[in-house]
Amino acid sequence: MDRNRIxxxxxxxxxxxxxxxxxxxxxxxHAGAEAVYLAGDRFGARAYADNFTTEELVACIxxxxxxxxxxxxxxxxxxxxxELAELHPFLTPFYEAGLDGVIIQDIGVFCYIREHFPxxxxxxxxxxxxxxxxGGKLLKQMGANRIVPARELSLEExxxxxxxxxxxxxxxxxxxxCYCYSGQCLFSSILxxxxxxxxxxAQPCRLPYAVEIDGKTxxxxxxxxxxxxxTIEHIPDLIHAGIDSFKIEGRMKKxxxxxxxxAIYRKYIDRYYLGEDCTVSGEDLRKLSELYIRSERQDxxxxxxxxxxxxxxxxxxxxxxxESLNAAIRAEYIEQAKKIPVMVQAEFxxxxxxxxxxxxxxxxxxxxxxxxxxxxxxxxxxxxxxxNIQKQLGKLGDTVFTVSKMDISLDPDCFxxxxxxxxxxxxxxxxxxxxxxxRHGLCVGRKTESEQTNRRxxxxxxxxxxxxxxxxxxxxxxxxxxQLAGVLDVLDSENIPENSSDAKMHYPVGRIYxxxxxxxxIYTEDTQRExxxxxxxxxSRQSNCELMIALPQIIRxxxxxxxxxxSGIALQHNEIKGFLVRSMDGMGYLTAQMQPADERFQxxxxxxxxxxxADSLYAVPADGFCLPYELKAADQHRLLEQAGDAxxxxxxxxxxxxxxxxxxxxxxxxxxxxxxxxxxxxxTDRYRKKFPVVRNCTHCINIIxxxxxxxxxxxxxxxxxxxxxxxxxxxxxxxxxxxxLRYFMTGCAGNRPYAEFTGGHEKRGAE
Numbered sequence: 132m133d134r135n136r137i138x139x140x141x142x143x144x145x146x147x148x149x150x151x152x153x154x155x156x157x158x159x160x161h162a163g164a165e166a167v168y169l170a171g172d173r174f175g176a177r178a179y180a181d182n183f184t185t186e187e188l189v190a191c192i193x194x195x196x197x198x199x200x201x202x203x204x205x206x207x208x209x210x211x212x213x214e215l216a217e218l219h220p221f222l223t224p225f226y227e228a229g230l231d232g233v234i235i236q237d238i239g240v241f242c243y244i245r246e247h248f249p250x251x252x253x254x255x256x257x258x259x260x261x262x263x264x265x266g267g268k269l270l271k272q273m274g275a276n277r278i279v280p281a282r283e284l285s286l287e288e289x290x291x292x293x294x295x296x297x298x299x300x301x302x303x304x305x306x307x308x309c310y311c312y313s314g315q316c317l318f319s320s321i322l323x324x325x326x327x328x329x330x331x332x333a334q335p336c337r338l339p340y341a342v343e344i345d346g347k348t349x350x351x352x353x354x355x356x357x358x359x360x361x362t363i364e365h366i367p368d369l370i371h372a373g374i375d376s377f378k379i380e381g382r383m384k385k386x387x388x389x390x391x392x393x394a395i396y397r398k399y400i401d402r403y404y405l406g407e408d409c410t411v412s413g414e415d416l417r418k419l420s421e422l423y424i425r426s427e428r429q430d431x432x433x434x435x436x437x438x439x440x441x442x443x444x445x446x447x448x449x450x451x452x453x454e455s456l457n458a459a460i461r462a463e464y465i466e467q468a469k470k471i472p473v474m475v476q477a478e479f480x481x482x483x484x485x486x487x488x489x490x491x492x493x494x495x496x497x498x499x500x501x502x503x504x505x506x507x508x509x510x511x512x513x514x515x516x517x518x519n520i521q522k523q524l525g526k527l528g529d530t531v532f533t534v535s536k537m538d539i540s541l542d543p544d545c546f547x548x549x550x551x552x553x554x555x556x557x558x559x560x561x562x563x564x565x566x567x568x569x570r571h572g573l574c575v576g577r578k579t580e581s582e583q584t585n586r587r588x589x590x591x592x593x594x595x596x597x598x599x600x601x602x603x604x605x606x607x608x609x610x611x612x613x614q615l616a617g618v619l620d621v622l623d624s625e626n627i628p629e630n631s632s633d634a635k636m637h638y639p640v641g642r643i644y645x646x647x648x649x650x651x652x653i654y655t656e657d658t659q660r661e662x663x664x665x666x667x668x669x670x671s672r673q674s675n676c677e678l679m680i681a682l683p684q685i686i687r688x689x690x691x692x693x694x695x696x697x698s699g700i701a702l703q704h705n706e707i708k709g710f711l712v713r714s715m716d717g718m719g720y721l722t723a724q725m726q727p728a729d730e731r732f733q734x735x736x737x738x739x740x741x742x743x744x745a746d747s748l749y750a751v752p753a754d755g756f757c758l759p760y761e762l763k764a765a766d767q768h769r770l771l772e773q774a775g776d777a778x779x780x781x782x783x784x785x786x787x788x789x790x791x792x793x794x795x796x797x798x799x800x801x802x803x804x805x806x807x808x809x810x811x812x813x814x815t816d817r818y819r820k821k822f823p824v825v826r827n828c829t830h831c832i833n834i835i836x837x838x839x840x841x842x843x844x845x846x847x848x849x850x851x852x853x854x855x856x857x858x859x860x861x862x863x864x865x866x867x868x869x870x871x872l873r874y875f876m877t878g879c880a881g882n883r884p885y886a887e888f889t890g891g892h893e894k895r896g897a898e
Contacts (some may be wrong), residue, residue, distance in 0.1 A: 143404060144369075145376040147203070147301065148393045151383055152181035156191050158390030158465040163397030166201040167191075168234060169382065173221050174206045189228045197531050197564050198469070199571035201231040205382075206244070207256040209237050209328045211762070212744040212769045219247060226251060229574030234279065235259075236314060236328070238715070239747030245274045250577060252276040254301065258314035258328070262288075263686050264295030265719035271298055273750070279303075279378070281312050281685075282360075283432045283793040286372045288688050293373035304369060305392055306380025307425065308357035308441075310336040311790035311835075312685060315739065318789040320761055321837055321889070326897035328741070328761060336790075337447045340814040343821075344801055354796050354814070356447035361419055361428040364411050366399050369433070381423070387457040388423045390464040395419060421453035436831055437794040444799065472535035473563070477520060479507045481545045487524070487555050489532075489563050498570065500562045504555040510546040517541055523552040530560050603850065604641030605876060606780055606857040608681060608711070609868075610649060612662055614860040617868035618643065619665050621876070622673070637878035638856060642677045644711050647697050648829060650680045654700045670706045677733075681711035683830055684739060684791050686720065690830060694720055702729060709733030709754070713740060718751055726752075738782055745773035754778060757857065760787055763896030764846070771853060781850060783843040784871060785859030787891065789822065790835040796824050797833075804828060811862070823862055836862060842888035844879035 148159035150169040159167050169191070170182045183191065192202045204225055210218065218240065222233075232252035235241045236259050245253060254277040255261060255270055261280045270278065277299035280292060284302075293300050309316065319333040320326035336355035341348050360380075362369060369377065377400070379392050395415050403409050420428060425448070429441050476488040485504040491497055517539045525534050568575050609615045622640060643666075645653070653659040653666070670678055680697055683690065701707045709732045710725070712718050718734070725732050733754040742748055742756045743766075755778030758767050771779060796812050797804055804810060805828055812824040820838040827834065847856065858875050860868050870884035 144374060144400065146396055146400060147376045147378045148389050149379055149382040150389060153187050154465055155386035155389045158386045159393050160195060160198060160200055161464040161469050162390040162393040164393045166203060167195065168203040168205055170205045171221065174208050185224050189224055192228045192230055196229060196568040196573040203232045203234055203254060204230055205234045206240055207234050207236040207258050208330050209741055209743045210240050211766050212773060215744050215746060218243060222248060223579050226579060227576055229576050237743060237747060238750045239744040242750045243746050249580060255279060257281060260312050260314040260714055261716060263688060263716045264292050266715035267292055267296035267298055269715060269719035271296055277301055282308060283312060286368060286433045289374060290372050291688060299375040300373060301376035301378050302374045303360065303380055304362045304377040305360055308360050310355040310357055310794060311792050315684060315791045317760060317787060320897045321787055321789060324895055324897060326761055329897055340816055342796060342800055343813040344797060349800060352444045353447040354442060354444060354799050356443045357441055358427050358429040358443050359425045360431040362430050363396060363399060363419060365430060366403055367409055370403060384423050386465055387460045391422045391460040418456060421456055423449055423452055425449050437798060439799045441794060442799050470533040471531050473532050475524060475534055475537040477524060478540045479542060479545055479547055481507050481509055481542045483507060485547055485555055487559050489559050498566055500566055502555065502558045502562055505551045508546045510544045514544045515547045523549055524556050601852050603638060603852055604855040605638035606642040606855055607640055608644040608859040610646045610861050612659060613865040614863060614868045616662055617865040618872060619669055621869050621872045622669060638876050640676055642679060644679045644681045646681050647683055650700060651696055667706060677708040678706050679709050679711055680707060682713060682717040684713040685832060686714065686716040698725060711735050711737050713737045722752060745770060748774055748777055757782065761892050761897035764893050766896060780855040780857045782859055783856045784840060784875060786836040786840050786861050788834050789837055792833045795826065795833050797826050839887050839889045840885060841891045843893055844883060846893060847879060
């Protein structure tokens with residue numbers, strides 16, 4: 132295939148630029164962006180950008196529409212129950228101004244906007260971590276128009292995502308890269324309270340760490356700092372992949388960056404559609420490197436899954452910017468106003484209304500409007516002159532128009548007030564702007580169709596009607612065969628009859644979650660037959676204890692056969708009652724594949740599914756949910772008050788996963804292992820804290836855990852009877868698993884089996 136061949140079967144790709152302030156917006160528009168994404172003063176994932184006041188944003192929407200461009204508003208943070216009421220007044224002025232779309236992370240916010248602002252396009256943020264068509268198809272059914280998939284997807288996966296969903300696909304093509312799958316990072320939040328899910332990431336990935344692998348510790352480097360993405364040399368491939376919108380990262384960066392990068396990508400996109408050579412000049416590559424690039428350029432994940440060459444191992448800082456280049460960009464795109472020439476014809480005949488005609492592209496009589504004003508009167512004292520008229524009608528400085536020619540027909544000795552002249556001019560400006568916007572097929576303005584009334588839609592109500600009250604249960608998640616054996620040892624040794632109230636088992640175990648990899652092992656490997664037999668025997672004795680499979684946090688195309696294996700196991704074994712789901716991809720798979728096949732399967736959402744507000748609970752058909760890590764206790768209680776009959780569980784022990792990453796610390800420093808067995812490395816930060824990094828080659832992923840376990844042992848009585856409790860075992864060996872489980876089953880009586888711990892966000896929350 133000719134890499135420079137013109138695509139004629141579908142619409143041209145959209146070039147989408149960032150704007151952190153009005154200067155950045157106007158620069159991006161003037162440099163050739165077809166759309167700009169930006170944030171108001173609330174709900175945006177770049178809280179430290181200048182962002183836009185309501186008045187500025189409304190003006191930007193109209194300005195963009197006049198030039199045939201679009202504006203997308205980022206509403207891509209997680210929203211607390213107490214904040215959701217603010218969303219309606221926040222969005223209303225932008226909706227009424229004709230806003231083109233919203234970029235959303237929170238599934239509750241997604242459903243809220245769908246209900247109350249029905250003519251607004253819904254774009255799913257990369258913060259929702261979509262990595263397969265399963266989640267895309269589900270979100271399409273829910274009303275999504277566009278998805279921004281995870282940056283980690285390959286071009287082949289993007290092609291498949293496009294063909295499977297039929298949705299518009301928006302992909303990042305230039306700018307900074309997060310080390311973690313977007314939306315799955317709690318590193319900044321847990322360490323310092325600044326949450327990436329609230330737009331306040333402190334970027335711990337850009338800090339130095341010493342890395343311990345196989346007992347050997349490296350010197351400090353920057354193993355989590357990715358080089359910036361630059362795909363200018365791959366424009367034909369990206370267009371052929373079916374991407375609908377090319378997105379430039381950088382709302383925190385200078386206006387010169389947004390304008391300069393946009394102009395260069397605009398140049399080569401245009402060349403592609405003209406059938407011209409798309410080979411990028413050395414001069415343009417140099418300019419991109421001088422426009423705020425971190426270390427060297429790299430082309431992201433489109434052609435690889437990970438690699439050491441993606442990491443700024445020794446230099447995470449941005450290079451020096453070229454100030455003369457910035458000055459040239461500023462002069463061309465930011466300081467230089469963009470104008471539309473109009474020919475003006477004005478008629479002032481005594482006894483008749485004043486008449487003003489504007490013509491754009493007068494040579495072709497392309498676009499014309501005529502407005503009339505007050506009646507022209509005979510002059511009593513001082514008649515109006517052509518000079519007066521020309522001066523007042525030519526005052527177009529704050530508009531997009533400039534007069535190319537003005538013809539004035541004026542009766543002698545007539546009068547027309549300057550105030551009326553100004554009003555005539557303003558009417559003409561407004562009408563011509565409206566005509567231009569309509570000609571571009573964009574929205575001039577709209578009325579809010581829905582008041583802020585009932586927020587919930589019963590069609591998505593959580594299904595459970597048997598919420599436990601009075602007695603909290605204890606649920607257990609296990610990661611390894613050794614942990615499961617330890618759990619069974621504890622439960623068998625208790626030997627408590629079913630429905631017993633024996634005080635030794637203060638919190639009976641009501642649910643066992645098997646990580647998917649563990650479920651696959653014990654149900655398919657002969658070496659695990661004895662453990663499986665023990666598990667089945669226990670479940671037959673304790674019918675009140677349910678067995679569930681936990682799906683992976685990240686589901687990629689490589690996991691299709693893996694999901695089929697888990698599905699087959701669940702369908703063949705009646706003791707498996709359902710699933711723990713961590714993502715929209717997992718939810719999409721289960722609702723489409725599993726529930727229609729067997730109605731016994733229940734679905735519980737995990738802490739990473741992000742239920743920060745009750746609307747998110749009503750968005751998907753789940754039987755229960757897990758309270759998120761980042762909400763403090765007061766916000767969790769507020770959420771539960773709105774949760775109706777939903778079964779809720781709360782993680783009271785476990786190492787919090789801080790990052791899920793496609794890149795691999797092991798491969799970066801020591802080469803790819805490709806081992807069926809998991810391995811653990813350790814990152815040591817400047818405070819000598821050690822963070823475990825677990826390598827999983829089955830899914831080609833790293834999980835970075837917090838250095839201390841979360842433990843809410845002192846909080847249990849405050850939650851007794853309100854929620855069920857959950858302990859998560861990830862890094863523990865068999866002996867530690869048994870000690871921790873006994874401790875929580877007995878209501879945390881006796882000595883705590885670990886010295887150090889963290890209370891997480893229980894008291895402080897992520898603000």
